[in-house]
Amino acid sequence: MNGRIKILNKKIHVKNEYEGYLYILPWLIGTILFFCYPVYKTVVISLSRITTYTGLVTEWIGLENYKRIFTRDVSFLPNFITVIKDTFINIPLILVFALFIAVIVDKDIKWKGFFRGIFILPFLLGSGYIFKTVIGIEVDEGVTTVSQGINLPAPILAYMGARFTQVIRIFLDRISLILLKSPIQTIVFLGALQSIPVSLYESAKCDGATEWEMFWKITLPSLVNQILFNIIFTLVESFTDLSNPVIDSIMGAWFTDKNYEYTAAMGWVYLLFITLVSAIIFVIWGHMNKTKKEQY
Amino acid sequence: MDRVNAIINKQFRNMKQFNLSLKLNNKNMFNFSKAKVLYYVRRFLLYLLLLDLSYVFIYPVIHMVITSFKNMQDFMDITIRWIPNRVFYENYKLALTLLDYKTGFFNSLIITVLCTTGHLISSSFIGYGFARYKFPGHNFLFGIVILSIIIPVQVIIVPLFYEFTQLFRLLDSRIPIILPTFFGYGLRGGLYVFLFRQYFINLPKELEEAAKIDGCGKIRTHFKIILPVAASVCMVTVVLSMVWHWNDHFEPRVYLFTPKKQTLMHGLPKLFADLEKIKESLLSGDKSKVTFSDEMAEKFLKEVSINAVLMAAVNVSILPVLIVYSFLQKKFVQGIESAGIKG
Numbered sequence: 001m002n003g004r005i006k007i008l009n010k011k012i013h014v015k016n017e018y019e020g021y022l023y024i025l026p027w028l029i030g031t032i033l034f035f036c037y038p039v040y041k042t043v044v045i046s047l048s049r050i051t052t053y054t055g056l057v058t059e060w061i062g063l064e065n066y067k068r069i070f071t072r073d074v075s076f077l078p079n080f081i082t083v084i085k086d087t088f089i090n091i092p093l094i095l096v097f098a099l100f101i102a103v104i105v106d107k108d109i110k111w112k113g114f115f116r117g118i119f120i121l122p123f124l125l126g127s128g129y130i131f132k133t134v135i136g137i138e139v140d141e142g143v144t145t146v147s148q149g150i151n152l153p154a155p156i157l158a159y160m161g162a163r164f165t166q167v168i169r170i171f172l173d174r175i176s177l178i179l180l181k182s183p184i185q186t187i188v189f190l191g192a193l194q195s196i197p198v199s200l201y202e203s204a205k206c207d208g209a210t211e212w213e214m215f216w217k218i219t220l221p222s223l224v225n226q227i228l229f230n231i232i233f234t235l236v237e238s239f240t241d242l243s244n245p246v247i248d249s250i251m252g253a254w255f256t257d258k259n260y261e262y263t264a265a266m267g268w269v270y271l272l273f274i275t276l277v278s279a280i281i282f283v284i285w286g287h288m289n290k291t292k293k294e295q296y
Numbered sequence: 297m298d299r300v301n302a303i304i305n306k307q308f309r310n311m312k313q314f315n316l317s318l319k320l321n322n323k324n325m326f327n328f329s330k331a332k333v334l335y336y337v338r339r340f341l342l343y344l345l346l347l348d349l350s351y352v353f354i355y356p357v358i359h360m361v362i363t364s365f366k367n368m369q370d371f372m373d374i375t376i377r378w379i380p381n382r383v384f385y386e387n388y389k390l391a392l393t394l395l396d397y398k399t400g401f402f403n404s405l406i407i408t409v410l411c412t413t414g415h416l417i418s419s420s421f422i423g424y425g426f427a428r429y430k431f432p433g434h435n436f437l438f439g440i441v442i443l444s445i446i447i448p449v450q451v452i453i454v455p456l457f458y459e460f461t462q463l464f465r466l467l468d469s470r471i472p473i474i475l476p477t478f479f480g481y482g483l484r485g486g487l488y489v490f491l492f493r494q495y496f497i498n499l500p501k502e503l504e505e506a507a508k509i510d511g512c513g514k515i516r517t518h519f520k521i522i523l524p525v526a527a528s529v530c531m532v533t534v535v536l537s538m539v540w541h542w543n544d545h546f547e548p549r550v551y552l553f554t555p556k557k558q559t560l561m562h563g564l565p566k567l568f569a570d571l572e573k574i575k576e577s578l579l580s581g582d583k584s585k586v587t588f589s590d591e592m593a594e595k596f597l598k599e600v601s602i603n604a605v606l607m608a609a610v611n612v613s614i615l616p617v618l619i620v621y622s623f624l625q626k627k628f629v630q631g632i633e634s635a636g637i638k639g
Contacts, residue, residue: 056458267451
């Protein structure tokens with residue numbers, strides 16, 4: 001009898017599993033149409049030379065385009081390196097600032113809604129584009145205008161000398177830019193902070209923990225998943241950002257030079273890097289979840 | 297009875313006096329304890345920090361609003377940094393006419409509404425499928441979802457464009473922007489699938505089972521039970537998708553080229569070029585390209601600065617999103633709280 005029930009259960013289970021395909025059917029169709037085909041096509045284009053543009057008819061030439069990127073292109077590698085450098089500097093900073101803002105706003109303060117609304121503003125302004133084209137019009141670098149918001153009084157800077165001023169300027173620019181890039185991350189952290197049970201903090205307080213200790217021992221460990229999510233999100237965001245020089249050159253090559261083969265190759269080198277970084281993060285994420293489950 | 301009343305009254309009076317004395321005592325207490333002073337100092341620093349930070353955030357907005365009301369003289373005047381001499385509405389008039397605000401607004405609206413609906417329906421189904429069923433290859437397929445989030449559109453845009461325009465014959469139409477959203481793609485479509493999947497994985501199965509036992513069909517269960525339960529994630533999806541689609545300028549720029557189908561964000565960079573062209577042609581005395589009256593043209597040359605008009609245009613085009621968001625804000629933040637983006 002028991003065995004029969006097991007078999008029955010198994011049958012129901014199997015039937016159920018295939019129903020899942022029905023749910024993701026639209027996605028499967030979409031994957032073939034809007035993902036697999038374009039990706040396959042870019043791979044083919046990157047490995048060949050286009051003979052006629054109307055039908056994207058191609059002729060196979062192998063790794064020629066990839067060779068060109070690394071041996072003949074003057075601008076790609078420096079751009080690529082700056083992007084990598086920027087990303088690895090910006091991601092930790094964005095995370096720290098987002099967490100910082102979230103922690104402050106989460107405290108019992110007056111005008112909570114007002115402050116929350118303000119910290120989300122950059123997200124509503126359309127990240128990047130408006131900042132770049134509209135605010136950046138007045139000055140050569142769009143960033144400097146933003147940092148005027150936290151400008152230091154000129155006499156102090158004059159006293160300190162040019163080099164120091166420049167360092168401070170760059171520092172402030174970077175920070176203000178990072179602040180403006182962090183709204184979504186802030187909301188994610190804020191949501192997570194709110195779901196941490198208050199009783200945890202209370203019991204810690206009873207045991208004589210300071211706020212600093214509570215932050216490291218309670219708040220941060222319960223935010224691990226959000227931190228990883230935010231890392232991925234920031235990564236994607238910064239890689240597709242318009243101020244990103246590699247994306248800039250890719251766009252230029254697609255639309256003004258019409259140099260499709262070369263651009264596709266460039267895109268693939270770039271993509272490989274992004275995928276690698278995200279894969280590493282996901283592996284870490286999965287590993288952490290596993291160890292977490294083992295603990296319970 | 298009277299005696300009892302009198303006693304109660306007396307007691308009451310005593311109580312009042314006692315309370316009063318307590319209050320007086322409190323008022324006269326000037327010796328704060330060290331902890332209290334520390335508390336106030338910390339509060340003060342906290343508010344200072346908050347105001348400081350919010351200044352950084354609000355600065356671009358203030359800058360945009362104020363610049364949009366400036367005229368040429370205000371720009372020339374060094375003494376004016378914040379408040380212009382007088383409010384100059386002409387910028388807004390120019391921006392509205394040159395941007396063709398009405399058509400732009402409706403085009404943006406169509407794309408935003410349809411795409412948001414598409415994302416909501418498709419990603420809720422797909423996320424549910426990924427969360428509830430362990431069909432063969434579900435890990436691999438979910439990996440593709442993640443990959444689709446990670447890959448920038450810019451990298452695969454030309455084959456996509458080729459696919460839509462040459463294989464499907466959809467030249468200059470909104471369908472290439474709208475259609476992918478109904479299949480879980482489009483502008484960051486994978487992200488919403490991801491969010492829904494993470495939410496449904498932590499949701500107990502009992503609700504759907506109860507519905508199934510009561511004889512509720514799959515699709516009806518989805519719309520009547522699962523979507524209301526996942527209202528918080530729906531809210532997050534709607535707000536994110538709405539704002540991103542409204543502010544998106546990349547896809548409209550690629551797929552739409554007639555001015556009739558232009559969206560607001562798409563029109564902004566064009567506006568800048570147009571303004572410069574108009575100014576140039578006016579300076580050279582050629583009035584063929586200018587669409588507005590002579591009086592306006594004269595004003596344009598003398599008083600209007602291009603930057604101010606551009607700022608006005610930006611303000612006008614962001615305004616609808618700001619208004620809608622201000623209504624949804626509370627629920628959105630709550631939504632993120634209860635959706636709890638989890639791993």
